Amino acid sequence: MINRHHPLPLTQQSRLLRLSRSSLYYEPHPTSERDLRLMGKIDKLHTARPFAGARMLRDMLRLAGEQVGRRHISTLMKKMGIEALYRKPNTSKRHPGHKIYPYLLKGLDINRPNQAWATDITYLPMAKGFAYLIVILDWYSRKVLSFRVSNTMDNSFCLEALEEAIARYGTPEIFNTDQGSQFTSDAFTSTLKEHNIRISMDGKGSWRDNVFVERLWRSVKYEEVYLKAYETVTEARRSIGIYLNFYNTERPHSSLDGIPPDQFYYNILLPLPLAACNDAGIHL
Numbered sequence: 001m002i003n004r005h006h007p008l009p010l011t012q013q014s015r016l017l018r019l020s021r022s023s024l025y026y027e028p029h030p031t032s033e034r035d036l037r038l039m040g041k042i043d044k045l046h047t048a049r050p051f052a053g054a055r056m057l058r059d060m061l062r063l064a065g066e067q068v069g070r071r072h073i074s075t076l077m078k079k080m081g082i083e084a085l086y087r088k089p090n091t092s093k094r095h096p097g098h099k100i101y102p103y104l105l106k107g108l109d110i111n112r113p114n115q116a117w118a119t120d121i122t123y124l125p126m127a128k129g130f131a132y133l134i135v136i137l138d139w140y141s142r143k144v145l146s147f148r149v150s151n152t153m154d155n156s157f158c159l160e161a162l163e164e165a166i167a168r169y170g171t172p173e174i175f176n177t178d179q180g181s182q183f184t185s186d187a188f189t190s191t192l193k194e195h196n197i198r199i200s201m202d203g204k205g206s207w208r209d210n211v212f213v214e215r216l217w218r219s220v221k222y223e224e225v226y227l228k229a230y231e232t233v234t235e236a237r238r239s240i241g242i243y244l245n246f247y248n249t250e251r252p253h254s255s256l257d258g259i260p261p262d263q264f265y266y267n268i269l270l271p272l273p274l275a276a277c278n279d280a281g282i283h284l
Contacts, residue, residue, distance in 0.1 A: 031079075031129065031130070035076060036125075036128070036129065036130065038061070038066065038068060038073075038076060039076050039079070039080055039123070039125065039130060040125040041061060041064070041066065042057055042061075042073065042076060042077065042080065042082075043080065043082075043123050043125055043221075044221075044226065045057055045060055045061075046077075046082050047217065047218060047221045047222070050084070050214070052084060053083075053084035054070045054071075054073040054074040054077060054084075055070050057073050057077075058070045058073050061073070080123040080130075081121055081122075081123060081132065081153060081180070082122075082123060098181065098184035098185065098186075099184065099189070100179055100184065100201055101189075101199040101200060101201045102200070102201070103176075103200055103201060103202060103203055104174050104176070104198060104200035105139070105174065105176055105200055108174075110139050110140050111140065112140055113138055113140050113141055113143075113265045113266075113267075114138065114140075114169065114170060114171070114172045114173070115139070115140055115172065115173050115174065116138075116139040116140070116172055116173065116174040116175070116176060116200075117136055117137065117138055117139060117145065117165070117172040117174070117175050117176070118136075118137050118139055118175075118176040118177070118212065118213050119134060119135065119136050119137065119158070119161070119162070119175070119176075119177050119183070119213070120134070120135065120177075120178060120213040120214070120217070121133065121134045121153070121158070121180065121182065122134075122217050122220070122221075124149065124225060124230075124236060125225065126229070126230040126231070126232075126233075126236060127229040127230060127231050128231070129151070130151075131149050131150060131151045131230075131233050131236055132149070132150050132151070132152070132153055132157075133147065133148070133149050133220070133236075133240065134147060134148050134150075134157060134158055134161050135147045135161070135213065135216065135244075136161050136162060136164075136165040137212060137213055137216060138169075138172075138261075138265055139176070139212060140264075140265075141256070141261045141262075141264040141265035142212055142216070142253055142255070142256065142261045142264070143248055143261035143262060143264070143265040144216070144244045144247060144248055144261070145164075145165040145168065145169050146161045146162075146164040146165040146168065147161060147240065147241070147244055148160050148161040148237075149233055149236050149237040149240060150233070151233055153182065154182070155181075155182040155183075155185050155187055155188055158182045158183065158188060159187060159188060159191060162188070162191060162192075163191070166195060171195045171196070171197055172197060173197070173198060174197070174198045174199075174200050175192050175197045175198070175199060175200065176200040176201070176202070177199075177200075177201055177202070178201065178202045179201055179202065183201070184201075216247075219247065219251075220240070220243065220244075220247075223243065224239065224240060224243040225240075247260075247261070248260060248261050248262045249262045
């Protein structure tokens, strides 16, 4: 992530992170209190009804007493990095210079840890403002391998999460993402290629292609985020880290026969000692 107080010049930081120089001087406009309130409501509706597009969200918000137009909701959804999740023809143009890779997981028998990893970013409402959360997930065990919280959507926090997961758990055979610009960027795909990891990407708008991460978001939102009102990114990072450690080491997972992801990942069918949970869990 760009650090304006670091002794290394900004231009060199941007070159190392492979960011455009124009992004260095972008100053985001503050988000109004009304928009923050609307974004919080949109996030809850999207989590519960991921198929709802801007028109349906507008109507649902109006029923709740919020007078807002469809175009404004579309603008807020783009700011939040969300869209209605449904299958649709892929008619969008590829970003110049950003290659889109085929989806490799369809019909694949995923039967071991580190065979396939997946990632995604979600909007994170806070007491004042908002942030973004990224996780790296092992597809086989549903174990969260790493996470980052950031107040911007640049690709540096995505790279940090990826590099931590690789440093802690080695490399997967396949890495699956959506077609977001953070994941199609040269910086991100080059890191995967340097480790000889095969790149897989969801079909645009096809939520089932990354279904396990989408299910994780529901757990994170309903069991952690919506119960809190984070004052700072630091507080959000700490609290979410505690929850994800619980998710990995203690929370029974219905699709894993009631076994927590950590035990499934390490193929241990006996309860983990409590002292081992920190070592097996998320790096805070």
